[in-house]
Amino acid sequence: MEMGFFAPRHMDIGGGAAARIAVLLGRFGLSRPLIVTDPVMVKLGLVRRITDPLEAAGIVCTIFSDTVPEPVDTVVEAGVAIARGGAFDCLIGFGGGSPIDTAKAINILLAAAPSARMRDFKVPVAADTAALPLIAVPTTAGTGSEATRFTVITDTETDEKMLIAGLGALPLAAVVDYELTMSVPPRTTADTGIDAFTHALEAYVSRRANPVSDAYARSAMRLIGANLRKVWQTPQDRDAREAMMLGATLAGLAFSNASVALVHGMSRPIGAHFHVPHGMSNAMLLPAVTRFSLNAALPRYAESARLAGFARADDADQLAGARLIEALEAINAELEVPTPQGFGVARADWDALLPKMAEQALASGSPGNNPAVPDAAEIVKIYEEIF
Template sequence: MCFPRHVFYGQDSLFKTGEEASKLGTNALIISDRIMKDFGYLEKCHRTLESAEVAYTDYLEVASEPTDVYVREALALLEKEQAEVVIALGGGSCIDTAKAVAVLASNGGEISEYMNNKRTASKNPFPLIAIPTTAGTGSEATDVTVITNTSNDVKMMIKQPAFMPEIAIVDPKLSMSSPKGTTAATGVDALTHALEAYISKKSHPFSDQLALSAAKLIMDNMESAYKDGSNEKAQENMALGAMQAGMAFSNASVCLVHGMSRPIGALFHVPHGISNAMLLPVVLEYSQESCVHRLAEMARFIFPDKKTFSDQEAANYLVEKVLLLCKNLDIPNLKDWGVNEEQYYSQLSKMAEDALDSGSPSNNPIVPDKEEIVGLYHKAFTYQYPKNLVIEANQREEI
């Protein structure tokens, strides 16, 4: 099992940053973005570092999905300023960039060299403090980084123990300022982590407990957090669920949704959370019959009043509830999101090949071939939620 050495969770835990950083060094590189500066979170981070007499330099050029360009720029700044500690403040893009910088700072090379474990980190990374500001990726508690290789438009999923942050600081207050669209996308991303960790061929009893707990927290609180960003209880539960989901998939791996999502992000610059959210209904419907028992177990955990359902009934109920959640969160299809149709269809073969090459689809309970993945991409582009979905869900509630 692989987890951060220390986890600080709860409102105002952001203010632990300076104290913890001072134990690791006297000079920090903060990897963040302009939005965190605008929200005032960066200033709060500065203040807590100043109170602990830790010097700092900001790298704020991360925008949307992380690329090898950001990694090179941030690493050059770290070396120039002789920083000893890396602090990530932001969403998954900032944290993934910081993970790559922390590893390369001590192990050298280009981040692309670590793809598929062609190169492994033999030295301890620079200490990394990860502070998420969205309830979604769970990157603060995983040994995974996802970086786009700009030379070939491939989103590299790299998993090694060295990419695990030293410290995770999860302050639910930081996600309250997220726009509704971001809350929806990152929340469904976290739900996808929990679902895929549970049905993964690499799942095990320890990751199962994390996945179940995460799925219930997210299903019970997602719509409340979406409708009212100031709902503290819902935001707290979403932050906890997202972290647990990250721990679950970091130890059990992800499956087909993530494998198919990465090429969409690399080629069309669709943020990771929303691409996962747009693919989840299609892939869940495709995978359902191959993992009925596992979906039924999760359904009974999330919805205790459905314990008398047969496996098939319970699995169907869970899938309906997930689709209904996505619909109520206004998750669009790829066409409605704005992906160019002609470009999309011209890239289907490459996307399917890149998805398979990532390795994630092989963890799925049913493993598609290239042609099947192309078919799923076709379906996802113009996917429509079942018209009777709300009626079916309401009818089930009355059983």
């Protein structure tokens, strides 16, 4: 078997890792960072978890905090302007998936000609060039962006959520400190946690899965399956928070090397058109897409149920697969995941955009990795089912 594997060059994992960021920069000879974060991280003072140790080490920090929850090309362009105006030798993406994805996109666009636009790099283009070393510091246990070679950016002119993939999006290093997640709001905990499980599950059933991605996906599903409800019910459970953070990173390594599938392909248009948070739109779709795909990869779905603790070790595949779907539906109910209608989407608006959303989902390429590859009509039917 021939395969490649991609991962950050260095990962500092564990409670308190954020306090060691100056040591990490020093290891790579870096000293002039541009920190890409969001207004909440600044307002709550959480960004000081990295700026204080950097300043104590004599490293002057510049902060770009204009990122938005679902990254858009105009914010990326604003970040590029800041980056071009300073003598920075690295970028630090600090926050949830949105600031990290924005930092990745800034880095890719920064390396391009001044006339380049973000849409020039969407899949199937290989975005393999970046301008600066990137260090990713996640504050949520979900996106896995700290470990992946992907970023997702919305084109504000077309309302298309663009998948951008390549080595240019792969961080040089990551700081994975579960203590940064201890104050995450319950809604974010739920959405990012289900997002992480979706990454692991889709990587495991992907047509592009390989033995290495399988190993990461299996470990991630064990950790997330056992702890997702715990962090929702008991947010201060440090062991559960640590397990979820590690699980999210392992899931990121898995899908970065096996790719995601139909859930993500269908999720991106929902986020672009209706501004549903990414993890939440994944959660809306996950049970229905799993039901659609189940028999095309039954042994893998059944094993996923067993790994996550949703089925018993001796359950037959068909029973384990059924229990997987039941568990995903139960998790959505317990973690209060709304339907699109419950989120506030109007039925007429939803129906009017179904053909376009199906077209955009297919164009992303992700549905082609799914065990059962749908056509546009089947995608529309799933959209109708989840509304």
